[in-house]
Amino acid sequence: MKWIETVPNFSEGRRKEVVDAIVAQAKAYDHVWILDESLDYDHNRSVVTMVGEPESVLKALFDMTKKASELIDLRVHRGEHPRMGATDVIPLIPLRNVTVEECVTHAATLGKRIAEELEIPVYLYEKSATRDERKDLSNIRQGQFEGFAAKIQKPEWCPDFGRREIHPSAGACAVGVREFLIAFNINLRTQDLEIANKIAKAIRNISGGFRYVKALGMELKEKQMVQVSINMTNYKRSTLFRVYEMVKLEAERYAVAIDSSEIVGLTPLQALIDVASFYLRLDGLTPENVLEMKMLEILMKDADGQKTS
Amino acid sequence: MKWIETVPNFSEGRRKEVVDAIVAQAKAYDHVWILDESLDYDHNRSVVTMVGEPESVLKALFDMTKKASELIDLRVHRGEHPRMGATDVIPLIPLRNVTVEECVTHAATLGKRIAEELEIPVYLYEKSATRDERKDLSNIRQGQFEGFAAKIQKPEWCPDFGRREIHPSAGACAVGVREFLIAFNINLRTQDLEIANKIAKAIRNISGGFRYVKALGMELKEKQMVQVSINMTNYKRSTLFRVYEMVKLEAERYAVAIDSSEIVGLTPLQALIDVASFYLRLDGLTPENVLEMKMLEILMKDADGQKTS
Numbered sequence: 204m205k206w207i208e209t210v211p212n213f214s215e216g217r218r219k220e221v222v223d224a225i226v227a228q229a230k231a232y233d234h235v236w237i238l239d240e241s242l243d244y245d246h247n248r249s250v251v252t253m254v255g256e257p258e259s260v261l262k263a264l265f266d267m268t269k270k271a272s273e274l275i276d277l278r279v280h281r282g283e284h285p286r287m288g289a290t291d292v293i294p295l296i297p298l299r300n301v302t303v304e305e306c307v308t309h310a311a312t313l314g315k316r317i318a319e320e321l322e323i324p325v326y327l328y329e330k331s332a333t334r335d336e337r338k339d340l341s342n343i344r345q346g347q348f349e350g351f352a353a354k355i356q357k358p359e360w361c362p363d364f365g366r367r368e369i370h371p372s373a374g375a376c377a378v379g380v381r382e383f384l385i386a387f388n389i390n391l392r393t394q395d396l397e398i399a400n401k402i403a404k405a406i407r408n409i410s411g412g413f414r415y416v417k418a419l420g421m422e423l424k425e426k427q428m429v430q431v432s433i434n435m436t437n438y439k440r441s442t443l444f445r446v447y448e449m450v451k452l453e454a455e456r457y458a459v460a461i462d463s464s465e466i467v468g469l470t471p472l473q474a475l476i477d478v479a480s481f482y483l484r485l486d487g488l489t490p491e492n493v494l495e496m497k498m499l500e501i502l503m504k505d506a507d508g509q510k511t512s
Numbered sequence: 513m514k515w516i517e518t519v520p521n522f523s524e525g526r527r528k529e530v531v532d533a534i535v536a537q538a539k540a541y542d543h544v545w546i547l548d549e550s551l552d553y554d555h556n557r558s559v560v561t562m563v564g565e566p567e568s569v570l571k572a573l574f575d576m577t578k579k580a581s582e583l584i585d586l587r588v589h590r591g592e593h594p595r596m597g598a599t600d601v602i603p604l605i606p607l608r609n610v611t612v613e614e615c616v617t618h619a620a621t622l623g624k625r626i627a628e629e630l631e632i633p634v635y636l637y638e639k640s641a642t643r644d645e646r647k648d649l650s651n652i653r654q655g656q657f658e659g660f661a662a663k664i665q666k667p668e669w670c671p672d673f674g675r676r677e678i679h680p681s682a683g684a685c686a687v688g689v690r691e692f693l694i695a696f697n698i699n700l701r702t703q704d705l706e707i708a709n710k711i712a713k714a715i716r717n718i719s720g721g722f723r724y725v726k727a728l729g730m731e732l733k734e735k736q737m738v739q740v741s742i743n744m745t746n747y748k749r750s751t752l753f754r755v756y757e758m759v760k761l762e763a764e765r766y767a768v769a770i771d772s773s774e775i776v777g778l779t780p781l782q783a784l785i786d787v788a789s790f791y792l793r794l795d796g797l798t799p800e801n802v803l804e805m806k807m808l809e810i811l812m813k814d815a816d817g818q819k820t821s
Contacts, residue, residue, distance in 0.1 A: 208803075236807055236810045236811070237810075238803075238806045238807070238810070239806075254803070254806075254807055298803075383803075443788075443792060444791070444792070447791075447792050461793055462793070463793045463794070463795040464792050464793050464794050464795065465794060465795050465796065465797075466794065466797055466801055468801070469801055469802070469803045469806065470801055470802060470803065471802075471803045471804070472781070472784075472802050472803065472804045472805075475781075475784050475785060475788045475802070476784060478787070478788040478791065478792060479752075479784045479787040479788055482753070482756075482787065482791045483752060483753070483756050483773050483787060484770055484771070484772045484773050485772070485773050485774060485775065486772040486773065486774050487774065488774075488775055490804070492775055492777070492778055492779055493778070493779060493780075493781050493784070494517070494547075494563070494607075494692070494778045494779065494780045494781065495780070495781045495799070495804070495805060495808055496781075496804060497547045497548075497563075497778065498545055498547070498563055498808060499804055499807060499808045499811065501545050501546075501547070502545070502808065502811035502812065502814075503811065505811075
């Protein structure tokens with residue numbers, strides 16, 4: 204079975220009934236499972252985490268985008284988080300038996316359908332980007348909904364799909380493919396923020412470190428420590444264990460020990476298999492060797508048999 | 513949701529239709545999932561791996577034992593593996609949200625029911641054992657079916673449940689609680705079997721090593737290496753990473769490197785979480801942080817709603 208994850212962001216974080224109505228669209232589908240919904244009042248934004256079979260997920264995302272365009276009006280939307288559309292961004296993440304290339308195709312299919320049927324212009328970003336300057340979502344979103352009517356007229360901001368005209372109430376939408384992001388923090392036994400900053404700088408892509416690592420130094424006042432706060436944007440290429448070992452080495456340089464580390468939120472099983480395989484020199488350990496995955500496979504087959512579209 | 517695993521062994525490894533009929537008993541139940549069935553012709557024995565909610569698993573095991581007692585006749589059974597009953601042994605393994613103590617209670621409940629309703633005497637073994645000499649299953653099974661009519665008359669071999677009389681065709685049955693067993697092999701870059709044997713001796717319980725470790729040295733002729741072949745009988749107490757690090761240290765003593773290691777068959781997710789947590793000093797990583805486990809939880813809830821007894 205093929206699985207992808209998607210984490211669509213909607214510009215509504217206050218009216219729960221609106222978010223419920225959007226999420227209900229996905230619940231109607233076969234092979235789409237909603238892992239999480241979170242509403243942020245200050246951002247006035249909601250984030251839905253879903254996993255499932257690509258075809259069903261794409262259909263669900265289209266229906267959610269349609270419903271959001273009916274219920275959310277950006278002209279009256281206020282919130283702290285930058286946004287350009289009712290459905291602001293739709294990332295697709297390959298999870299299992301799916302390649303990045305397949306997801307890029309899916310993103311294009313979905314984007315085209317949103318543009319054609321809902322008249323919402325769509326920009327492809329990250330691994331789906333058609334131009335370098337569209338890889339970074341914040342570049343696309345700059346100017347936000349209010350500035351987009353003008354921005355979309357600029358030749359370099361012609362949308363990837365749809366006419367050069369924003370949807371009057373639903374704005375524009377970004378669709379793209381990215382890897383699963385792991386939030387990985389490493390706490391250091393020092394209160395010297397400078398050290399955390401120096402280590403962050405040593406490991407992050409932008410300063411010459413690991414390609415798929417973003418990192419910042421942070422103070423943990425309560426713990427009287429500092430933290431190297433890390434976003435692992437591709438755990439398959441820049442791995443947890445290499446990043447950890449590099450932080451440890453750099454910390455030793457300042458005679459500082461690692462106190463502990465944490466994974467905030469979710470990690471794919473494969474990232475843990477990679478860690479165990481590295482340290483134990485395990486040959487050929489796969490998710491098939493994990494008891495719980497055997498159960499998951501069985502239940503997914505059951506679900507196949509029992510659900511109907 | 514509470515989960516246990518069970519791996520009942522039946523004395524039939526040749527007539528597939530008999531094993532199918534036994535397994536069919538379990539398939540009728542809610543919340544019981546069959547992960548694997550394997551038949552061994554030479555041993556004339558089958559092993560079924562099942563996971564599920566304790567109550568349903570117990571009912572399924574009783575029905576399977578009943579069916580096995582109807583279809584298997586030990587008086588005409590021949591096979592290389594020692595055996596004393598049609599259903600030879602039923603191990604219960606706590607998996608999730610279930611304590612060993614609860615499983616010990618379940619084993620006693622099941623054993624009592626088998627003895628009372630099927631007239632098969634039952635011995636409790638390993639963590640369920642009522643006497644030290646019954647901890648080891650091979651002690652109980654000694655003498656096998658053919659010798660059991662006499663053995664059961666000895667005061668020290670009075671069964672834990674049932675009369676002192678074996679079932680004429682189905683013999684006797686052992687029920688007990690044990691931990692999940694991980695088969696973990698470590699390959700050494702040497703052809704000197706002596707070194708593998710010395711390391712096996714250093715780490716195994718019987719010679720003074722880790723309490724829940726059994727180990728042997730083995731030749732890997734094709735690979736031109738030797739292997740420390742390890743059974744981890746309680747991965748929670750004697751952990752993969754401690755055993756690995758000790759093997760590595762001992763191998764260094766002989767100037768030998770670890771080539772690789774392997775997990776044969778299944779491992780519970782928790783064992784991998786423990787490894788990752790040790791090496792990355794991860795604080796508080798649990799199965800709840802693993803994406804696939806989120807899906808499993810959802811599907812188990814779905815299964816709850818959809819299956820009926």
